[in-house]
Amino acid sequence: MINTAALLFRGLVVGVALLALGGCAATYRNSGYVPSEADLAEITVGIDDRSSVEDQVGRPVSQGVIADRAWYFVGTRWEYFAYRAPQPIDRQVVAISFDEGGTVQNIERFSLADGEVISLNRRVTDSNIEGVSLIRQLLGNIGNFDAGNFLN
Structure with missing residues (x-):
């Protein structure tokens, strides 16, 4: 005799396994x-x-x-x-340059392999007091006082 609870459990296990395997597949977006x-x-x-x-290829999103x-x-x-996090696996850049009169001067194609990683904005402030002790900072200020600051 077939146990319906056991069949239901097996079906559930197979379904969860298929969902888990399907979730591990990579997806792509252009x-x-x-x-x-x-x-x-x-x-x-x-x-x-x-x-x-x-007229031939349309206007780009980016311009010079x-x-x-x-x-x-x-x-x-x-x-x-x-x-x-999403990873770029391919990038193509087509650059069409124009001269002063608006005539096509050059057409270039670049790929992800041609590029370099450039840090456009690091937003890091370097501290210029690294390795300077407190006593050295205090002694460095000797002679940097202005008498006019004490009179006000």
Whole structure:
């Protein structure tokens, strides 16, 4: 005779095991936009200008800071795995630079392997008193007094 409670328990164990295994699989997400090689091949350096580039590949989200001399298309593929922070596994950057007249000057493609990690803002204040004892600080102030400060 088949025990229904045992079958229910086995089914529950198998279901939890499948959920646990499914939760351990990495998931991926793409963000941003990078034009394809075919789209970039239609842009002619020295001939096309901003408006024709916009018609062929669209406008980017990022532009050059100084005088709109470059357009940057950035696309990133992120890996999400369990409890860890998302990791970029692929990043493509296409830079289209323009001359003063707005004509395409250069088209470059960079990947995550080409990049360097740059600390844009560390928000760390270095203490200049490390390794200086209290007595040395007090003795360092001798002679730095101004008599005008005592008169007020």
